[in-house]
Amino acid sequence: MTSQVTSAGPQANRLRVPRGTLGLLPFFGFTFVFLGIPLIGILVSSFRVPVVGAPGETAFGLDNFVLSVTGGQGEAILNSIQISLIAAVIGTVCGALLAQAIVTLNSERLDGVTKVLATVLANSGGISLAFSFIVVLGTVGILTQALPLEDWGFSLYSAQGLVLMYQYFLIPTMIMLFLPTLQGVKREWKEAAASLGAPSHQFWLRVGLPVVTPALLSGFVLLFGASFATHVSAAALIGGANFPLVTLKIAGLLTGGNSSGQENVAMALSVNMILVAAVTLAISLPLQKRSRRWLSSK
Template identity: 60%
Template sequence: MTATVATRNSPSAPGAIERAIYRIHSLRARAERRTASFWGLIPFLVFIVLFLGVPVCGIVLSAFRVADVNEPGNYVPSLANFAASFRGASWDAMQNSLQISVIAALVGGIVGLALAQAILTTRSRKLTAVVTVLTSVLANSGGVPLAFSFIAAVGNAGIITGLLSLTDLGFTLYSSGGLILMYQYFLIPTMVMVVLPTLAGLRVEWKEAAASVGATSWQFWKKIALPITTPAILSGFVLLFGASFATHASAAALIGGGGVPLISLRIDSGLAGGNLAGQENVAMALGVNMIVVALIVLLIYMPLQKRSLKWFK
């Protein structure tokens, strides 16, 4: 009996040998797949290094360069550019950009969330499909055409401005409020695109189970639906904030270099010269500040997005 048990537990038993061979083949196949995936990523990594890594390194190095007063034409490493970016007009532009981005993200997030829920309430697959396509297009709209459209519609001489007498009400498109309004054109579709799959993933069984124990619709949303969807809602807000903060072309076409101080316009003015001639490296420091804000947004967004998906696997 003891010999039989020993034989069964022995590594030389036929079953153990087959399992070992199968495991070796599985590990080898997995290693081959990883190697193939790595070689397939090389063109993408080269692209990232050339068109993202090299420019970022150039921006960072330039941000730490300050002209040497003792030797004209030479530069020395210094934090003076960053110190200048946190005072005066540069700091005002940073604060204004952050404020506008937060307000625009809040408005777009609330309206987008309500719109997404309203679309799902119709229970129309065709409407959901059409909205999915439209949001993916509108979320990537912007630039000069978007600014021109708003100028033609709600500018000082716009069609809607004349019909509703918006000028008499004190509204002007060329202000912080005008920027926030224009940003909604792509922020609301972005929020719908982010939260629509999460809201659609709320299972009917969960609501039925809550109703079976006497829970009202409000209690279902408060106790079940809202805790599940909160990570997706927060990730949508963070994404909207990042999109607002980084917008340049639309804002530049709408308000130009004056009117509303924005960090993106401040960087543009610094690199273009003019009134800010000689401030190119300060503009680079502002660019580094924007990169830091973008990295913070990314670090917040990724875990929230990952957490929002765990309920719908």
Template identity: 45%
Template sequence: MTAALTRADVAPVASAKRRRRAPGWLAVVPLLVFTAIAFGLPAFAILDGAFTAKDQVTGATSYTGGNLTTSLQGPYLTALIGSVKLSAISAALGALLGLPLAQAVVSSRSRALREAVLTASGVLANFGGVPLAFAFVATLGNAGVLTVHLGLTDKGWDLYSFWGLVLVYLYFLIPLMVLTITPALDGLRVQWREAALNNGATGVQYWRHVALPVLAPSLLGGLVLLFGSAFAAYATAAAMVGSAVPLVTLQIADALSGNVLVGQENVALALSLDMVLVAGLVMAVYLPLQRRSARWLDA
């Protein structure tokens, strides 16, 4: 009798728990719907358009891989390679310069300095587009303040070039690296350094054999994140260099504005698909590194 009553009592409780869980799942539905509309539909439109060609005589459409083939040839391929090269160099320099800056912030005893640097990094990491381009043109352009006073033009300086664009990108990539790597630096245990020093290790040996191996996933993850941010940037480069530096984002803008050959109207969508594939590869590398770093630092 007791067992029967126990089962009878448990069944309503389990049923009540299931009923309480249902609203939690329903609360996710609006987010899923929004994601499907905001991301799913554009992704489907890009995928469909990238493989669609229109006959100029009959107006009929058909599926073809010609757009993708075109996007990987000639000036389009040059622009894609240029974007990858620019993003890789900018990300590497941003990570290299951002790491010691973040370490200086973490090791500082001044709480006000730490908060000021992190707040400024949050602002600067999201400062881009035409305002950033104008700021650099006014400062380091052909008639910029520093260019005139320091005679940079006579020394071969050119802001409207590949390396000038790298310098501009570092303006927001270094703060982004500071924001990305600071939590990982905070996760380094003081006991690890003390143990290394007690065993006769120098500061350089500690960083080489202890800190950097632990930070490696976070560093690589930050590098990938910086690469993706630079790869997707458009407005700053468009306002500064125009077509002087071949970039895939600028090629997409030209194609969308109709600056393409007849019958290649969907090349912009094919270029966009190329960028999506590159971004997918970036995320495929970033997410495992982020999880591995979290396991190390939370241990």
């Protein structure tokens, strides 16, 4: 009898569900309902194509994906990639330089204020952001009337305006991402390099840059993903302009009108965006993990 109880003990422990797992069940259920089910619906719809000669009937095929990368849809994808790359490069460089300046000043008050402002600005966007830029740099904006921006070839309602507007939240995001890494560069490393006669630029070239490069690349990839997925701000700024973006194209295909019957093409475009997001995460997460190794060794 004792042997039976003893043998049943380990089996009971293996079947016991951790309490923390039960607490996560509502989260998993919410995620499945509002993320998993819509994702499944998008995937299924993206493969449904109309049957020729049978109105109202559909079959599984790849026609929607072919249409999603040709014509206006293909142009929208290329425009989004181009703008996102340019905006991400500018945001990465400016954010990294500002983060380095904050670390160099070494002020606790400045560090605290910067983190608060960066958190707020990084999560700003939407119609209010586009409206603020229109007031300042629009056709009758304050700076537009004060400066000859049109003579300089600048127009807010163009790719230039989008790239400029994106910096409002991309640069603060980069500061948030990159500042902890710069703060993790140990002072002992700099002192050791200086004691060996290495100037500051040589330290950053040989030691500092290899340490911060994973975080730098990870920030660039995340900024690219944020720019690529931006919709509301871009729609409010250039929604009526003849400048297609992938997010605006999806919205146009779903609103009917001349694009009625192409909802499944919009779903295919959405799948393309999901793939871009997945690739972005697949590149960013290992880089973040490598960067955290240096921070954890502090």
